[in-house]
Amino acid sequence: MELPSKLIEAAVDQMSSLPGVGRKTALRLVLNMLGRSEEQVEAFSEAFLHMKRGIHACNQCHNLTEMEVCSICLDPARQGNLVCIVEDIRDLLALEATGQYRGKYHVLGGVISPMDGIGPNDLNIASLAVRLETLTGSSDKVEVIFALPATMEGETTAFYIFRKLAPLAVEVTAIARGLAVGEDLQHADEATLVQSLRQRLPYTS
Amino acid sequence: MVLEHLHLHHFKNHTGSDLTFGMQVNCLLGDNGSGKTNVLDAVHYLCHTKSYFNPIDAQNIAHDEAHMLIQGAFTRNDQKERVSCAVERGVKKVFRRNDKAYDRLADHIGRFPAVMIAPADSVLIQEGSEVRRRWIDSVISQFDREYLTQLLAYNKALNQRNILLRFFAENRRWDSEALEPWDAQLVPLASSIRRKRAEFVERFSPAFEETYREITNGAEAVCIRYLTKVSEDNDEFQRQLTEAQGDDRQLRRTTVGIHKDELSLELGAYPLKRFGSQGQQKSFLIALRLTQLAYIEQATGVKPILLLDDIFDKIDDKRVQALMTWVAKGDFGQVFITDTDLQRIPSMFRNIGADVRVFEVERGEVMQHEFEADAVKPGPTTLEP
Numbered sequence: 269m270e271l272p273s274k275l276i277e278a279a280v281d282q283m284s285s286l287p288g289v290g291r292k293t294a295l296r297l298v299l300n301m302l303g304r305s306e307e308q309v310e311a312f313s314e315a316f317l318h319m320k321r322g323i324h325a326c327n328q329c330h331n332l333t334e335m336e337v338c339s340i341c342l343d344p345a346r347q348g349n350l351v352c353i354v355e356d357i358r359d360l361l362a363l364e365a366t367g368q369y370r371g372k373y374h375v376l377g378g379v380i381s382p383m384d385g386i387g388p389n390d391l392n393i394a395s396l397a398v399r400l401e402t403l404t405g406s407s408d409k410v411e412v413i414f415a416l417p418a419t420m421e422g423e424t425t426a427f428y429i430f431r432k433l434a435p436l437a438v439e440v441t442a443i444a445r446g447l448a449v450g451e452d453l454q455h456a457d458e459a460t461l462v463q464s465l466r467q468r469l470p471y472t473s
Numbered sequence: 474m475v476l477e478h479l480h481l482h483h484f485k486n487h488t489g490s491d492l493t494f495g496m497q498v499n500c501l502l503g504d505n506g507s508g509k510t511n512v513l514d515a516v517h518y519l520c521h522t523k524s525y526f527n528p529i530d531a532q533n534i535a536h537d538e539a540h541m542l543i544q545g546a547f548t549r550n551d552q553k554e555r556v557s558c559a560v561e562r563g564v565k566k567v568f569r570r571n572d573k574a575y576d577r578l579a580d581h582i583g584r585f586p587a588v589m590i591a592p593a594d595s596v597l598i599q600e601g602s603e604v605r606r607r608w609i610d611s612v613i614s615q616f617d618r619e620y621l622t623q624l625l626a627y628n629k630a631l632n633q634r635n636i637l638l639r640f641f642a643e644n645r646r647w648d649s650e651a652l653e654p655w656d657a658q659l660v661p662l663a664s665s666i667r668r669k670r671a672e673f674v675e676r677f678s679p680a681f682e683e684t685y686r687e688i689t690n691g692a693e694a695v696c697i698r699y700l701t702k703v704s705e706d707n708d709e710f711q712r713q714l715t716e717a718q719g720d721d722r723q724l725r726r727t728t729v730g731i732h733k734d735e736l737s738l739e740l741g742a743y744p745l746k747r748f749g750s751q752g753q754q755k756s757f758l759i760a761l762r763l764t765q766l767a768y769i770e771q772a773t774g775v776k777p778i779l780l781l782d783d784i785f786d787k788i789d790d791k792r793v794q795a796l797m798t799w800v801a802k803g804d805f806g807q808v809f810i811t812d813t814d815l816q817r818i819p820s821m822f823r824n825i826g827a828d829v830r831v832f833e834v835e836r837g838e839v840m841q842h843e844f845e846a847d848a849v850k851p852g853p854t855t856l857e858p
Contacts, residue, residue, distance in 0.1 A: 380654065382636035388651060420629055420658060427654040459622065 269295070276302075328399065330375040330392045332357055340364075340372060347371045349407040351400065353429065354415050355379050355422070363415065371413070374399065379416065379425040388428055397432055404437050414442040474549040474585065474775050475807045476516060482542040483535040484518075485511040486837035493841070494809075495830035498801065500818050501811045503834035509811040512834065513589065513780045516809060519545040519556045520587035520778065521611075522568055522578045530560045547585060549775060556585060579625070583615045586777035588766040592786045594758045598738060598746050605736040612765055613673050616772035620669050623662050627731065630658040635726045642725045649718060656714050660707050663731045667703045670734065674699040677768055684767070685760035688796055695745075695757060698737040702729060755787045759796065766805070776806030783811055794821055801827040 269291065271277045276298060283294035301309060325331070326338035333339065340346065350371025354360050360373050376391045403410050412433065416422040430440055446464035447456055456464075475496050481487040486508045501509035510526075514533075517525040524533050534541040540561040547554045560566040568575045575581055596604050614621040634655040641647050678697045685695045704710045713729050720728045738745040738757065745757055766777050779800070784793055800808055801822060812818045815833070822829045831842040 380651075382633045382640060385640075387637075387640075420626060420633075424630075424633075424654040424658060427657050428651070431650070431653065458618070 271295075325375075329373045330377060330395070331360055331373060345370070349403060349410045350413070351396075351403075351411070352413040352415050353396070355417060355425075359415065371411075376416075376425065379419075379421040380428060381421045391425070393429060393432065396429070397436075400433065400436055400438055410436075410438045412438050412440050414440070416442075418445050474547060474778065476519075476545050476547050476778060478546040479512070479515060479519075480542070480544040481512070481515055482544075483538040484515055484541045484543055485533055485535060487511060487515075487839075488535065488837060490837070490839045492832065492839055494807070495828050496807060497828040498822060498830070499807070499809045500829060500831045501809065501834055501839075502813070502815050502818070502831060503811075504813060507834045508837040508839075509832075509834040510591075510782050511837075512832075512839070513591075513782050513809055513811060515543045516545070516778060516780060517587055517589055518543050518558055519547075520585040522558070522581050525589050525591065525780075526593065530566050531562050534560060534562065549585065554585075556581075579621055582621060583618065583773065586615050586769045586773060586775055587780060588762050588769070588777050589780040589782065590759055590762045590784065591780075591782035594762065595754065597758060597761070598749075598754055602733075602735040605738075606732075606734060609670060609673065609736060612677075612768070613669055615769050617669065620666065623665055627659065627662040627666060630655055630662065631727055631730065631732060634659070638721055638727070639725045641722065647722060649715075652718070656711060659714070659727075659730060660711050663703055663710060664705070664707050666731045667701055667705070667734075670701070670731070671699055674736070677764060680768065681760060681764040684764045685757065688760055688763070688792075688799065689756050690795075692756075693741050693753070695741075695760070696739045697761075698739065700735040700737055701731065702733060703731050751787050752789075752792075756792070759784075759788075770806075779805055779808045781808065781810040785812065785814075785817070790817070797821045798825060801825040 271280065276295075279298045279301070280291060280294045283289060283297050284291050286294075289297075301312070304312075322334050323332050326333045326336075326341055328337055328341045331338040331340060335342075347370055351374050352363065352369065352371055353374050353376060354363065355376055355378060357375060360375055363369050363373075374392065374396050376393065376396075378386050378391055380386060380388055380391070400410060400412065414426045414429075416426050426442065433440065444467065446460060446467060447453065453461070476494055479490075479492045479494065481490040481492075483489075486506075490512075492512065501512050503509045514524050514526055517523075518533075523530070527533055540559065542557065542559050544555070544557040547556060555569075555571050557569045558566060559569075568578055568581060570581065570584070597608055610620075610624055614624070634652065637651060637655065674697060681697060682695055686692075702713070704713060714727075717727075717729045740749045740753060740757070745754060749757065763779075766779055769775075769777050781800075784796070797818070810818055819829065819831055833840045833842060
C-alpha cells in the first residue's frame with residue numbers, strides 16, 4: 269500500500285514493529301493518533317518514554333519495578349525462604365492474581381532454547397544461584413518451586429537449574445501438572461491424562 | 474473399512490470427479506497421465522493426510538486454480554465417517570473428520586489405514602537408511618499413537634541439541650553441561666522408540682517371510698533385520714552419548730541415537746539392493762506392503778484399504794495373476810488397482826468371481842463401467858464432473 273506521506277510511513281513502520289500488529293492495523297492506529305490533539309499525542313508518547321526510563325528489573329528477583337528492589341521482595345510478610353521460578357513477568361502476574369502465594373519469585377526472562385538462540389547465560393540463572401547460596405546461609409529450610417512451562421524447553425531449563433543447585437541445601441519442588449480445574453476427562457489430551465495418572469495424590473475429603 | 478464415495482475438486486488433473494466405489498475390487502483404467510493414479514493418491518490423502526507422491530500440498534492443486542478439495546465417505550466399524558481435505562494456496566490445509574477440523578494432523582494418523590503399493594516404493598531399497606526409518610515409523614504410528622508423540626519429541630530435542638553443537642562450533646567454545654539437559658530428554662525417548670522398533674521387526678519379519686514365500690512360490694529366503702547401536706540400558710546409552718561428544722563436537726551434530734538406526738533388507742543373507750534382481754526386488758516390496766497391511770489390521774482391528782498402482786511394472790503377468798488371485802481369495806478389504814490396459818485386470822478377475830467395479834479415466838474425467846465377462850462397455854451410470 270502506497271502511503272501519502274513519508275511521516276505517516278515512518279509512524280506505520282514503528283507501530284507495525286509491535287507483536288501482533290500488521291500494516292493495516294498499524295495504519296488504523298496511526299490515523300486515529302493523527303486525529304487527536306497535540307497534547308493528547310504528547311501525553312501518549314511521554315507515557316512510553318517515562319515508562320522506559322523509570323522501569324527496570326528488580327536486582328533480586330528480576331521482577332519489574334521503579335525502585336532498586338521490587339515491592340514483593342521488600343514485603344516483610346512474605347516468606348523469604350520460598351522462591352518460585354517463573355519464565356517471565358506475565359507468569360508472575362498470573363500467580364499473583366491467585367492471591368494464594370506468599371513466597372517470593374525469581375524471573376528467568378525466558379527458557380533455554382538453542383533454536384531461538386537462548387542459552388543458560390542469557391537467563392537470570394547465575395543470579396539465582398548466588399541468591400540461593402546467601403539464603404541457605406541464613407535460613408535452615410529453603411524451598412525452590414519450578415513454575416515453568418510444561419514444554420520440552422521448560423523441562424530442559426528446570427533440569428539445567430536443578431543440576432546447578434545440586435551443591436546447595438535446597439528442597440526443589442515443581443507445580444503439579446494434570447487435569448485443568450473444571451475440565452472434563454474426555455476432553456483432556458493423552459499426555460495430560462498420562463501425567464495425571466502418574467502423579468495421582470492421596471484423596472482428602 | 475471401505476471408502477464408498479469420493480469427490481475430487483481441482484485435485485491435480487481432476488476438475489471435478491464423483492466416484493462411487495464397490496466394496497471389494499475397484500479398477501481404474503486409462504492411459505498414462507489420464508489421472509488414474511491421482512484417484513489412488515486422493516484416497517491416500519484422506520487416510521494419511523498427505524499425498525503419497527508429492528509432500529508439498531500446494532503442488533497437488535490443479536494448475537491455475539486457487540484451491541482443491543478431496544471428500545470421502547467411509548464406513549468404518551459400521552459407522553459412517555466423512556473425511557475431507559481442503560488446500561488453498563498460501564493457507565494452511567484444513568483436514569476435517571465429520572465436519573470437525575483437526576487441531577493436529579497427527580490425530581488423524583492411524584484412524585483410516587491405507588497401504589499403497591507403487592513403483593516409487595523402490596526408494597525403500599535404493600535410497601539411504603532415512604527412507605527405511607520413515608517407513609518403519611509410519612507403520613508403527615498407524616497403531617501406536619504414543620510412538621508418534623515420542624518420535625516427534627525425540628526429533629525436537631535432537632534438533633535443539635544439534636543447533637547447540639553448531640553454536641559451539643561457530644563460537645569456538647564448548648559447554649558439555651549445556652548438553653546434559655538435552656541428553657536427559659533424549660535418553661528415555663530413544664529407549665522407548667528403540668524397544669518399539671525392535672519388537673515390531675521381531676514380529677513383522679516372520680510374517681513377511683511367509684508372505685514372500687506365498688507370492689513367489691517359495692523362491693528364496695528373505696529377511697528384515699533391525700540394526701541399532703543404541704544400548705537397551707538407559708545408563709549405558711547416556712554413556713554412549715557422553716563418549717560420542719568428541720565426534721559430535723567435530724561433526725557439529727549428534728552422532729549416536731535412534732536417528733542412526735538401519736533396517737537391513739536381505740535376500741538369502743545378502744543385501745537385496747546389490748544382489749536382488751528387479752523382479753525379486755519388486756516381489757520383496759509387494760510382500761513388504763501386504764504384510765504391513767495384515768499387520769495393521771491385526772494391531773488395530775480395522776482392515777486397511779489396499780492401493781495398487783501400476784502393479785505390472787517390472788513383474789510378469791503370471792505373477793500378477795497369482796497375486797490377484799491371492800488378493801481376491803484373501804481376507805483383503807477394499808482394493809483399488811490402476812492399469813493402462815483396459816482388458817487385462819478385468820479379465821484376470823473374470824474367473825475369480827470377485828465383486829469388481831471398473832472405472833475408465835481419461836484426462837481427469839472418470840466414467841464407471843458395468844463389469845462384464847467378455848468386454849468392457851460403457852455402462853449407464855456415467856458420472857460427469
